[in-house]
Amino acid sequence: MTEQQYSLDDIRKNVSRIDNEIIKLLAERRQLSLEVAKSKIETAKPVRDQTREQELLLRLIETGKREQLDAQYVTQIFHAIIEDSVLFQQAYLQKLTNPDSLQPVARVSFLGAKGSYSNLASRNYFSKKQTKLVEISCSTFRDVLSVVETGNADYGVLPIENTSSGSINEVYDLLQHTSLSIVGEITQPIEHCLLTAVDTSLDNIDTLYSHPQPHQQCSEYLHSMGNITQEYCSSTAEAMKMVAELKQPNVAAIGNASSGELYGLTPLKTNIANQQENFTRFIVVARKPVEVTSLIPAKTTLIMSTAQKAGSLVECLLVLRNLNINMTKLESRPVIGNPWEEMFYVDVEVNLKSDVMQEALEELTRLTRFIKVLGCYPSENVNPTEVEINE
Ligand SMILES: O=C(O)C(=O)C[C@]1(C(=O)O)C=C[C@@H](O)C=C1
Known part of the structure; x- marks a missing residue:
């Protein structure tokens, strides 16, 4: 064994110096x-x-x-x-295009207490916008919207779809009636764990607390646990709070490990979602729509109800195809009070201001009984270019 020349403290000082650099x-x-953006x-x-x-x-x-760093790492x-x-x-x-939209301080409403997935998504979304947040916790999706509608918050952040459990129908239904516009989106990785307040083992767990969505997203693992009582809470943060208060060896919450820390919970089992790639897409709503500069990729969301006759939805979709407009999502929801009538939600990868989108809207207005643009917003799915790695 060679003699150690430097103490651990000295080495760590050097590591910290490099990290700071x-x-x-x-x-x-x-x-x-x-x-670069200014020059563009x-x-x-x-x-x-x-x-x-x-x-x-x-x-x-x-x-x-040349520096012995592998290609994947770089x-x-x-x-x-x-x-x-x-x-x-x-x-x-976006700030230049919408000068009065983002204030230095933004009041943001979301579902659940601090540490809920919606709270994490809100923080992530605004972190790049250099805005300070005033966080407003709500106990229902309806409240998330209504505090923005009444001017008590500037933005609302709502989950809209998840890679394991699919669309969040309640949010789609609320969007039918809101006066708010979608002004942004963010996709958040959702890493579900079983979190406990006391030292225990998996065999002891017989009761699980969470929001219905995580229960659904982890259904396969929960099934493998056998006879478990599933208790539903208004958010994952509420579930974590509950488990922290109960302090019992037989109860656990399903939630995010770093949020669990806020409530003194530790992960007993990580990665319990049905799909390894578990992501939720959140939308951001505000009272005023935003314009998206043509220099960045935009998405537009519309809702429409078609005439109740065979082929009417197909006719609408053909309008998009013929104009070469890429549709990233199509969802249908019943219209409350009108049995058998459907409301369609459509996301397209095109700017509302563009000539093709204006032409599509003109044709769709002719073909539908009702149509409304819910918003046009920057697409935040960046996916940097992949390069082939030859070792
Ligand atoms: O060089 C540019 O054009 C940039 O916008 C900068 C940058 C980068 O961060 O390196 C970012 C985005 C572009 O797709 C390419 C490169």
């Missing part, structure tokens, strides 16, 4: 991406430039190899850096 360089790079306004170039991303990643992988880090850069530029351009 990395943070400073990341901040410097972020500032430069603002300069002058030249009317889109924010995303896949060729530049490809070239940059390939060069960094080569440099990494790619992973720079995907995160590029995603941040794109979202930061988008937020900057």
